[in-house]
Amino acid sequence: MRMNQGVEWGLHVCLALSWAAPGVSVTADQLAEYFDLPKPYLHKQIRSLARGGLVASATGPRGGYALARPVETITLMDVVTAIQGPDPAFLCTEIRHRGVSGRLSDERSSDARCLIEQGMLRAEMAWRRELAAQTLGQIRDQLDDVSPALARHSRRWFGSP
Amino acid sequence: MRMNQGVEWGLHVCLALSWAAPGVSVTADQLAEYFDLPKPYLHKQIRSLARGGLVASATGPRGGYALARPVETITLMDVVTAIQGPDPAFLCTEIRHRGVSGRLSDERSSDARCLIEQGMLRAEMAWRRELAAQTLGQIRDQLDDVSPALARHSRRWFGSP
């Protein structure tokens, strides 16, 4: 189980967009140059962010992308969901109801949820909860503490006044 | 991000093997029939469990697989690791050090760990912790409470005395 490459890119893109001044759009090509990533493919990943409602797009000259919501309200969970969809990682196919096992189980156990599914979902919920508890705003603040120069230089590079 | 099908199979297989009497081996074909799954592919997944040290294999007539450890000591994490490897789901490729972003960052921020990686790893650790906290023994006990008949019939079907 490997997570999509796009998740890492999407997270860094949102963080970078938080450095652009309000009202200023950043093009996909600018972001690709900023991170030295293949332009068309990064562009595709950003479109996933747009479809998920995390970034707003503007076409034409002076167009590009900008955060659609304050960075303090964007969680890691939001980005992960936007890039790789809302489907749970563990999918229970109810094999306990198939074959001999299915014929052996009585009605009580059939009605109850699969206990293995419950256990796996419990772990996945802990993962999602932890992702939802961390906002990109917190990460940006920490980064400002560690390296104020990076944020300052990035703001200038993205054309903020 | 979808988890391997084999994880679900492996979990159910270990649970089923816990119903076999000590010293009795269950063949891969028996397990495939028990769950109505394709024999060769299920066999391959069980081999992953064997490589991970969860089940012991015996060749020849009356051979097959048996749990290598008490079911109370086998956690969901063990099975997940055995099937899909120990690699973390989120892999940080340090794109912050590439392109313009890499040139803008100073030494302090370069030495520090990527904060996005830390956040993602934090969530993944919560997931792993929850998986490691649940043993198949607990699940089997719950299942015995919900449906004692299933456990009883399965023990008979697997040839336990």
Add this chain to the structure above:
DNA sequence: GCAGAGGTACTCGGATACGCGCTGTCCGAGTAAATTGGG
């Protein structure tokens, strides 16, 4: 009847094709800005 050698059948193990989804790329639709001509 018993012991041992040989044969047999059964099981696991690694090596081998196939398919779907992530990866990577392109060109067209739409839009805002710049330009130019007229009033």
Add this chain to the structure above:
DNA sequence: CCCAATTTACTCGGACAGCGCGTATCCGAGTACCTCTGC
């Protein structure tokens, strides 16, 4: 000088190939059991 229509150039958006990992399968290596023969 100001305004408006037109042109232009720029950006996003969806549609299109390529590749790697998971899916699915097969046959060979090894072993325990069974059988048969000789004592």
